């Protein structure tokens with residue numbers, strides 16, 4: 459769920475030119491922009507696939523690592539179950555995964571202003587800088603419903619993955635990191 463390739467610089471810095479990045483997003487408008495990013499990384503192996511990450515065409519056990527940034531919150535729980543099973547399928551034994559999502563801090567003193575920021579400030583910035591009043595309108599709504607990654611951790615355990623929950627920035631983001639057992 460690579461979007462416009464926002465996470466690529468970090469992934470490519472980690473895997474280097476000898477690694478292979480396979481980026482998936484089902485939205486052609488996103489992959490068209492990501493394709494332009496692609497040109498900025500000569501010498502790196504990047505393959506872009508426009509397809510559904512919940513049932514992709516990657517072969518079984520082909521990946522050393524899977525990552526997804528800011529894409530879990532729109533899924534219903536059955537879709538997260540499906541995504542967890544797909545991660546297990548494509549990872550080689552011992553392969554690792556790391557997922558991050560915008561989340562609600564548990565501390566009410568931080569939660570209330572952060573939710574205000576997500577629901578009111580970010581959409582206005584989206585309108586001002588992207589010119590699209592609909593941009594980011596749903597960010598606060600989805601985040602409020604999603605809450606945090608801990609609530610979907612069981613989907614990954616049931617899929618047979620070892621997983622732990624991580625809080626970032628006082629809970630303003632949360633993540634799941636883990637691996638497929640050997």
Ligand SMILES: C[S@@+](CC[C@H](N)C(=O)[O-])C[C@H]1O[C@@H](n2cnc3c(N)ncnc32)[C@H](O)[C@@H]1O
Nearest residue numbers: 459460461464483484485488510511527528529
């Ligand atoms: C909020 S954007 C995040 C983009 C990028 N990962 C980032 O960190 O900024 C979520 C992306 O997930 C993609 N997406 C959502 N569900 C998907 C699915 N089932 N399969 C593939 N892509 C999906 C959307 O098209 C969108 O580009």
